[in-house]
Amino acid sequence: MTSTITTYLCIGCPLGCRLEVEEEDAQIVAVRGFSCKRGEEYALQEHTDPRRMVTTTVAITNGRWARLPVKTTAAVPKEHERAVYAALRSVVMRAPIRLGDVVVGNIRGLGVDVVATRDMSEGDGV
């Protein structure tokens, strides 16, 4: 029997409880350290299926600014977070753009779109 304890910092509120998830043979046997239900739920979520929203910028030509802010329409599994950023590095959009326009659809097959988070009118890009 192998037993492991993974620790997490709860992000639910400023108290920042130190959470522990104990596993025996890949089965969760205990969650400790929380002071409220939110912490317990967070520990389980973060342990079993951690997800992150991606917010970044992509290049845009002939826009008012040189960068267009974008986000994923939902949080993506944490292990794919970096790959999503990497895939966006080579994207170049062209103004004008409307808030919500799809920048990359179904990015990396994750079932999530990357969309613009603002209108971008044409301009000199600086």
Place this chain on the structure above:
Amino acid sequence: MISDKPHHLRQQYDVVVTGAGPAGMAAAIGASEAGAAHVLIIDREREAGGILQQCIHQGFGMHHFGEELTGPEYAQRFLAQVEAHGIDIITDTFVDVARSDKTLKLMSAHEGVRVISAGAVVLATGARERTRGAIRLPGTRPSGIYTAGVAQRFVNMLGCLPGTRAVILGSGDIGLIMARRLALEGVEVVGVYEIMPHPNGLNRNIVHCLHDFDIPLHLSTTVVEVHGRDRLESVTVAPVDDQRVPIMAQAAQIPCDTLLLAIGLIPERELADGLRLRMDTVTGGPLVSSTMETSQDGIYACGNGVHIHDLVDFVTQESLLAGHSAGDSLFGRRPPVDNVRMIPGENVVSCVPHTISTDREHTVYLRVRRALDKCAIRFGEIYEKKLRYVFPAETVTVRLTPRFLARFPGGALRIDILPRQGARGDEEAA
């Protein structure tokens, strides 16, 4: 009308708002809702939105819209409302002086100087970042030292990087968010240094910005000197003792070409000073009444120009009130004069607004000196509320209702935040 050419402006407006950030936009909407027909917002930037346009991360609007938006999305929602109200916006135009007679001298990037007048003025000028001078950081004067917000603008709007290897001083949310931002853009982030023994930002940002990217956080440690002739070459960091004095015997030199200072914001007070408004030496902004009126009739203020907010939602709430009050004042609708002065007591650093009235409901915003677990906030003898915790980095927001205020005869009301004895488990989160 949105324009960058002042010749499109009227000579006389009912309400003029200086600054088109979230505060200015909400104030203009408030004024318009109160019945002001001609409302103008002036901003020196090329577009409305203020600091939100560069805050591309999520975390805005949970209270106001019930969903988490990015900064630009939050700004765009308000801009749409501003346009729907027929409010004018003039960009690329700096408000040089605002006068007590409610005339304003504007400087346009395209058309030079112009003077306009208003029935009421709302100052919504936001904040500026504390710089190297504020912490008297010794050393040479090389390039490569930026405030975090400037670097944020470089990266998120202008599309350029501040350098290749960065040290970040300050663990507030701006410092943490920039650590992730730079790391993602290929800058090597050596670490975040924090003089206090605890981080100042949200735990969410500690996890999502530092832990996820293996960026170390050094607590009770600060930057004591910068080195380099033309470009920054290194910084000296040292741990500090409990009096926050650096322990130089344990100092270390860290090579880097970029230092980001994320060491706090202070209200932009130039217009307020020009008006000779009475100021709060703690918040750095003007004294305001319960209607967000300053010490001069018909001059209102709101947003980060009054006190530093951690949530934009509260900026919006406070600024709608300021705008409504400014609009109401044009029609002679003024509520009873405030009869209560708010006096920060034990573990309370500041309180905004500075005065309130016993006949109405108010939302007050407080800052505390030190963290406390399981505590209670007391307003004189009239009202006490349990708080689960307080932290210096987090505003304490309390709603005061006439139910309690009616018991108070008026005068000075002292506010204390005290530890609680024999605390039970049913307390309310702050």
